[in-house]
Amino acid sequence: MLSTCLLVMNNKESLVIFSLFLPFLAFVVASSDDTLQQGAILTSSSYLVSAKKVFTLGFFSPPYSKENYLGIWYTNDSQSHPVWVGNRNTPIHNNSGVLAIDNTGNMIITHNGGDTIELYTTQTRDNKTATLLDSGNFVVREVNSNGTTGHVLWQSFDYPTDTLLPGMKLGVSHRTGRNWSLTSWLAEGVPAPGAFTLDWDSRRGRLIVRRRGVIYWTSGVLKDKAFEFIGKSDPRNVVYDYINVTSEEEEYFSYSLIKDSRCTPEGRKAISGWMLDYNGQINDQDRPPIARVDLCYGYKTRGSGGVYEGCELWEQPTCRNSNRS
Structure with missing residues (x-):
């Protein structure tokens, strides 16, 4: 046999x-x-x-x-x-x-x-x-x-691809030189590496989404278990516990699920995954988006409020003066 x-x-x-x-x-x-x-x-x-x-x-x-x-x-x-x-x-x-x-x-x-x-x-x-x-x-x-x-x-x-699971790390290992980073899919249904990356900025204690190397969005500083530009966890959906580790061997961000929340449905206490979409948006399963990075176009600053929270202002093209040829 x-x-x-x-x-x-x-x-x-x-x-x-x-x-x-x-x-x-x-x-x-x-x-x-x-x-x-x-x-x-x-x-x-x-x-x-x-x-x-x-x-x-x-x-x-x-x-x-x-x-x-x-x-x-x-x-x-x-x-x-x-x-x-x-x-x-x-x-x-x-x-x-x-x-x-x-x-x-x-x-x-x-x-x-x-x-x-x-x-x-x-x-x-x-x-x-x-x-x-x-x-x-x-x-x-x-x-x-x-x-x-x-x-x-x-x-x-x-070797993460485009999804951060509870317990996974974003950051760097000084011992091995390994960098933990997410890279989006190229398109819907195409797992090849796409345009967007999600990294942990250990120096400033924040998450960064880049498009082809250009910073599109930042989470703001992680302080008191919350990010400046990521809405607080809704216990009816899920409760995140953010982890920030800095040591001689490694610097990284991770998260876990708080499973003792009485408001969170049982099915959502175990299933989670921050997915960097091919258009830059960060989603977690069928829950409300974590970050609407897809709405960042360089004209709205991260302090603009609403869905533009965290968006970075880019250098815009210089328009021609009417007196110039």
């Missing part, structure tokens, strides 16, 4: 993959599992589901697209916007994608018609596993000789 035929039950084209792929016997991961073991494979028809079934990881196609991506989404809303995309720069043009940890310990995506996509590479040949956590983080760990898992070697939280 554990033969290479398991890969080709749904796609004859996948036969090509086996000449390039696992030199050991592989088995398709069960869709109820939260962990990808070394020697197992995840195909376009199988999934990882976190222990409490909060998140699902698998291959998906955006609406009106034939391209496939490896992504993570909330399990109870499979039609929602994915919170993470593993191959946003290298889409797969068919449904032949296969995720696996190969016999050298690398976590890779192979597919018919393209080069191998490397998510995690290593110089050691120790046994490894990849687990989808209930936080939405996808982590690779080494497996000790006694079968227990060791420290985290790689995690999806270190």
Whole structure:
């Protein structure tokens, strides 16, 4: 039963993959599992589901697209916007994608018609596993000789796409030099990097949205657990607890959900994700927008009030004088 035929039950084209792929016997991961073991494979028809079934990881196609991506989404809303995309720069043009940890310990995506996509590479040949956590983080760990898992070697939280989940970081690690930043999708249904970025300005203690490097919007300073230009949490929707850490090793912004609010519906105490839309707007699921960055056009300053709170004033083009040619 554990033969290479398991890969080709749904796609004859996948036969090509086996000449390039696992030199050991592989088995398709069960869709109820939260962990990808070394020697197992995840195909376009199988999934990882976190222990409490909060998140699902698998291959998906955006609406009106034939391209496939490896992504993570909330399990109870499979039609929602994915919170993470593993191959946003290298889409797969068919449904032949296969995720696996190969016999050298690398976590890779192979597919018919393209080069191998490397998510995690290593110089050691120790046994490894990849687990989808209930936080939405996808982590690779080494497996000790006694079968227990060791420290985290790689995690999806270190490679954010356009969504900030509770517990994720925006900022910088001075120890590794890694920068945590969001980058919007190129367009609706196109996960490729777009024009907008969301960063943490640790020097001034604020969030910044840039469009192609130009500051569009700022949150204002984080003070007394609130931002100047982000409305206070509505307990009927969600209550955020903002976190600002500055140390020798790292500087970052993060947030969590206050789950003991009596006004917040139970379903909203666990589901959240700040998504930087392709037009610059910051949304959290179906709640009111966090920031209407899409309304910033450089003519309204951040003190203008209303929906223009936080907008930056840009240098405007100089009009020609009527006496000039």
